[in-house]
Amino acid sequence: MTARPVALDAEAPRGTSFVATPTPRLSWRTETETPDWTQTAAEVELSSAGQTRTATVDSSDSVLVPWPFEALAPGQDAAVRVRVTGSDGVTSDWSEPLTVRAGFLPEGGWRAEPIGLTSPTRPAEPGLVRTEFDLPAPVRRATLFATATGAYQVAVNGTDVDDQVLKPGWTPYQYRLIHETTDVTALLAQGRNAVGIRFAGAWATELFGFRANARRVYAEQPSVALQLIVEHTDGTTTEIVTNGTDGTWRAGHGPITASGIYAGESHDARLDLPGWSAVGFDDGGWSPAHPAEPTLVPEPRTSPPVRRIEQLAVVEVITTPSGRTVLDFGQNLVGRLRLTVSGPAGHTITLRHAEVLEDGELGVRPLRAAAATDTLILAGVGEQVWEPEFSFHGFRYAEVDGWPGEFDPAAVVAVVIHSDMERTGWFTSSHDLVDRLHENVVWGQRGNFLYVPTDCPQRDERLGWTGDIQVFAPTASFLFDSRTFLSSWLTDLALEQRGADGVVPFIVPNVLGPARPAAAWGDAATVVPTVLLERFADRRTLEAQYSSMTAWTDLLLGLAGERHLWEGRFQFGDWLDPSAPPDRPAEAKAHPDLVATAHVFRSADLTARAAAELGREADAVAYREHAEQVQAAFLAEYVTPAGRMMSDAQTSYALALVFDIAPPDQHAALGARLADLVRENGYRIGTGFVGTPIIADALTRTGHLDVAARLLTQTECPSWLYPVTMGATTVWERWDSMLPDGSINPGQMTSFNHYALGAIADWLHRTVAGLAPAEPGYRTLDVRPRPLPGFTHARAEHRTPHGTAAVGWSREGETLTVTATVPPNTRARVVLPGTDEELTVGSGTHSWSVPAPAPARTPGPVDLDTSLAAVIDDEEAYATLLRVLGEDSPEAAEAVRTHTAWVPGRTLGERLEMAAGGATKDRLAEAYAQLSAARGH
Structure with missing residues (x-):
């Protein structure tokens, strides 16, 4: 069968044909049933302005192939198609043509000025601006360039120009601003036309920071800027730009009376202005738009826009113990509600959102200062369909107060929003709970990939924590095409880092004050570009981020000093190790200096590899030498010759093994001790953000796949599956975000939608199923x-x-x-x-x-003289122990479960001397005798 090239791509953001660069890279996939097919050459054809040119690719390259033509001019339209020749000597037909449009302006071409409300009465005030204009001739093409310091939507002659949400998103506005490029040809005509922009503050005016430190970082008021270029059929051009000086743009207020990312949105439908963005609207009561503070010249979008992706219906209507109405959508999601409702004018409906219930009521304590509340005041003019526009919430449950008349659950849907990425990865197995865990990971990424890779989507945070995405990037890159999303965010990281003398902030964009270095967090600078190379063959991003990688690594080497150890400074460490107290999440078992030095090695190692990949041989040699110096210092300081870590914690061993710090001749001893630690802990997880993504790899590499399997399938707290057994539909921030009694963790920091601990999914893909990249x-x-x-x-x-x-x-x-x-x-x-x-x-x-692999050996006899290690290894014996103890004393069963070191040198009888009475031990001995007899012993 002849090969057929499909899925031709030119790096345009999903859902648009506009490219942000004059030389977009091209990718194509080939479909064929010919076995062992490889491409030997390809032809790429470009058609533009009545001319056709062809370029030849004399290789098997088909992914992110450099643009083979002259650079695109601003506004240029082109059609690109490709055909391939295979190793079978057969040349394919041409692919379907791909339209490519240059979505950028020429140098100095941005002339729009930011504008806003004339006399806002309070900070972060939403508003509207509009103008009317005449087009003297028929329209051949019209292209809209628009942005905001805040969030916005444009309507042309009464119709929204696209389906994007909360655009242009969040970037470090002091360094980088994004514009959308939109074809609006179909919305304009010769004669009188109108453009309106509605806007709110969103991230630009949000109060960032914790408790009393919360402040506005970027702006007091939102502003918008627009440039509309209309090309006429007679060859002339009309240009409409925002400005606050000639009175052509008018500003007023609409029905959105308040809006914030954390607070939610208030909408008074009595203030609706029908036709406000169409020709003929009477804006006589409006004021001339006010010039806003000058902003940067915006860049064209490269990352995926945010869109409404799907809708979820109400699964259950709950009447809480206090008599409130709460809607359960069956899935923890990110988005907002859409109502279809009618009622008397002035009637108010209030919507509150939360991820969980506690004591049967909406669990709002984890939201901290985020009100997460939307209000709608009805206009009283028949049925109304409404959803908030410039805010979003993380929730599974929504409390509805003030619904007029009898409530119909069909009148409310949850609208799921997130960055519109192509789904690219799936996993299934015979273990239902593991499959649900994987689905929870998927939903966690969906909820937290909303312009920025955030830590959580619900409380007064929603920040781009570098440590979270550093550990999750491999999983994210398997599940969704995350390349341009992460590449764009890395641009922001480098800008923030440059403004902080090489320090990568804890979060990007940084709104938490002066940047400080922290291991595993700042290492996003070296890890994420490496992942993009590994998973997408994206060498351009690696090249673009190389100076960021070296700046971070040089900083770490300086901090490590002559001892080559990063010691005695602030660290997050193995954040949220399950043994850490609720309000001291950095107090992990693994020593923070060990964690820090391991990451000095890792970043030096990755930077050396990047240098070699990019042909920077001198740098590669230098950073390899640095890595080896740190490695030697780490081994001398933290690893004994016998293969024991000085910080005897699961994460410590995993770091030494998976980062390839320990030499191969120590792997067996380190792996054996790691396996012992996992068993001693009852096959429950003992790692935090740093160790959790790599512990299963460390066990697998050292021959302890069975231990990794027990760790994965554990359902006791703490474990990956404990939240699943508690009804979780996303990954939690803490292993015990909800306690077994259904109460919320007492710590001040508790989220039920955090993807970091879901990084285990990458091991499911690569190891359990067995699908991994061997080359970029x-x-x-x-x-x-x-x-x-x-x-x-x-x-x-x-x-x-x-x-x-x-x-x-x-x-x-x-x-x-x-x-x-x-x-x-x-x-x-x-x-x-x-x-x-x-x-x-x-x-x-x-x-x-x-x-098939041989089954595990048949368990032997068990009694009170059986070692604790043998009991925990025997799942049936362990379950019998907890059952019998629990029948007499649930407290004793819980104490044995959580406070036993399951070691080989101590018997079960010894452990129960102070934990159980004689009658209980007799009953247990009898239960074990029956179990042993059933096994034929």
Whole structure:
């Protein structure tokens, strides 16, 4: 079958054909049923202004291929198509043409001035501005360039210009402002026309900071700027720009009376102004728009816009113990409510939002200072459809107060909003709770990828914490096409870092004051560009961020000094280790200096690798030497010759192993001690933000897959699956954000939608299913599935830059079947379970059968003289212990569960000497005797 190139892409933001650069990179995927197909060459054709040019790509490159033509001119339209020649010697037909439009202005071409309300009466006041103008000739093409310090929407002749939400999003406004580019040709005509802009403060006027430190960082009032370029059929051009000097733009107030990201939005429908953005509206009562503070010249958008992605219906209407009406949407989400309602004029409906219920009521304490409340005052003119426009909430539950008449749940839907990224990754297995965990990770990314990769979407925070995205970037890049989203955010990181003398702030954009260095947080500067190279083959972003990488690494090397150890300074450390007190989340088991020095090594190592990738050989040698110096210092300070960490914590061992700090001859000892620590802790998680993403890898690499499986499938608190058993539909910030009794964690910082601990999903994809990149952009796949004990199947599918790849395995009796789909123009290195041999296969669908891994050994007899280690390893014996203890004393059962070190040198009887009475021990001995007899002992 002839190959067919599809999915041609030129780096335009999703849903638009406008590109932000004169030389966009091109990518295409090829579909073919020819096995082992590779591209040997490609032709790219460009058609523009009646001329056609063709360029040849004499290689197999098909991902982010450099633009092979002269640079696009501002406003230029072009059609691009491609055809490929394969290793079979056959040349394909041409692909469908892709329209490419240069969505940027020439140098010095931005002439719009920011404008706002004339005399605002309070900070962050929403408003409207409008103008009318004449077009002297028929319209050939009209392009709108617009932005805001705040959030905005433009309507032309009464119609909104697009479906984007909260644009232009949040960037560090003092360094970078984004504009949208929109084709509005269809909305204009010769003669009289009108443009209106509605706007609010959003992030630009929000009060950032905690408690008494909250302040406005960017602006007191929102402002907007617009430039409309209309090209006529007679060759002339009309240009409309915002300005606050000639009175052509008028400003007034609309129905949005208050709006904030944290507070929510208030809408008085009695103030609706029908036709305000259309020709003929009487704006005589409005004032001339006021010139706002000058802003930066905005850049064209490169990242995905935010859109309304889906709607969820009410699952249940709850009447709380206090008599309030609460709607359950069955899913913790990010967005807002849309109401369809009618009622008397002046009647007020109030909506409050929260992620959980506590004692049957809306659980609002975790929101802290965020009111998360919307209000609608009805106009009394029939049925009204309304949703807030310039705010959003993180919620599963919404309390509705003041609904007129009998409430109909069909009258309310939850509108899910987030950055509009293509879904690219899926995972399924035979374990229902693990599958739900994975789905929770997906929803966590959806909720927190809203222009900025945030920590949480609900409380008075919603900030771009660098540590969270540093650990989650690999997972994010598998689940969604996150490349341009993260690349744009990295641009902001570099700008903030440059303004802080090389220090990467805790958050980007930074609104929390002077930047300070913190390990694992600032390392986003080196980790995230590396991930984009690994997952998307994005060398341009690596090149663009290289100075950021070196600046951060140089800073760390300076902090490490002559000892090559980062010691004695502020650190977040292994943040939210489950043993840390609720209000002291940095007090982890792993010593913060060890965590810090491990990250000095990691950033130096990644910077050396980036330098080599970019051909900067001298830098590569220098940073490799630095990394080796830090490695030697780390090993001398923290690792004994016998393979024991001086900070004897799960995270410490995981860092030494997964960051490749420890030499191979120590891996066995380090891995064995890590496995012992996990068992001693009852196979419950003992790591925080730093250790959690890597502990399963550390166990797997050192031959303890069974321990990693027990850790993954644990349902006791703390564990990945404990929140799932508690009904979670997103990943929690804390392992115990909700306590087993249904109460909310007493700490001041508690969120039920945080993706950081969901970084385990990357291990599910790469290791459990066995689908990983062996070369940048999955040019070569690493197919290496590791079937977990107790699982009968698992499968991962990922839409790589070259096409859809999939790896799965299933266990039937004594046979394990592995299947793999390898996209055209790629190959795969395959290591089957139970073997060390590496196979290499080309594109196509493959299947292998191998002997299934031997089942775990049959458990032996158990009694009170059985060691604690043997009891915890025997899941049935452990469950029997907790059952019998719990029947007599739930408190004793909980104490044994949470305060026992499950070690081999101590018997169960010894542990129960002070924890259980004689009658209880007798009953347990009898239960164990029955269990042993049933096992044939």
